[in-house]
Amino acid sequence: DAGITQSPRYKITETGRQVTLMCHQTWSHSYMFWYRQDLGHGLRLIYYSAAADITDKGEVPDGYVVSRSKTENFPLTLESATRSQTSVYFCASSNPSGANVLTFGAGSRLTVL
């Protein structure tokens, strides 16, 4: 399917567990992003990637790890989940010739107990 897909859509985990959220896009967009959405904070950038093997921190990177070995995939890993990481996570991608327009996935709702 064309587009940007996130998995899982819903995840419940326990404090201290490792969790990986997957993001896959089919447009070959060079830029990919991870945001978290929390009430009262809007969207905050966790990490972004300009191309395969190039990643950089955003506004709230602590506790998260990313990798980008292939252009189309940009997984986000919580190495040891904490309750403060309960949130809705959005992956997005962008084309350099597309005037910085972001295309978003449907989101992954993570609950850390």
Added chain:
Amino acid sequence: AQSVTQLGSHVSVSEGALVLLRCNYSSSVPPYLFWYVQYPNQGLQLLLKYTSAATLVKGINGFEAEFKKSETSFHLTKPSAHMSDAAEYFCAVSGQGSGTYKYIFGTGTRLKVLA
């Protein structure tokens, strides 16, 4: 540094009434400005964007926004609200050019449309 302020976290309008969602920005470089809409349990979708061409920008679903540099504003309007417009709306700013992809989002405005 860039920032975005959306005035009003919740806005209610009657069906058929004018929709006005306010957004003010600050940017040390010429900005690109965006409005995104989020329907329940979905990701954000682009509504419209300003990229230094016409200051009045028309988007999807009858929405438009006007870039006013002197007021550092980019307010979103729609002449007549429909029930289907009920959603959360986000204003965002980024720098211009392919190397400036860090967006700053506002905290969002939830629009409620009353029958």
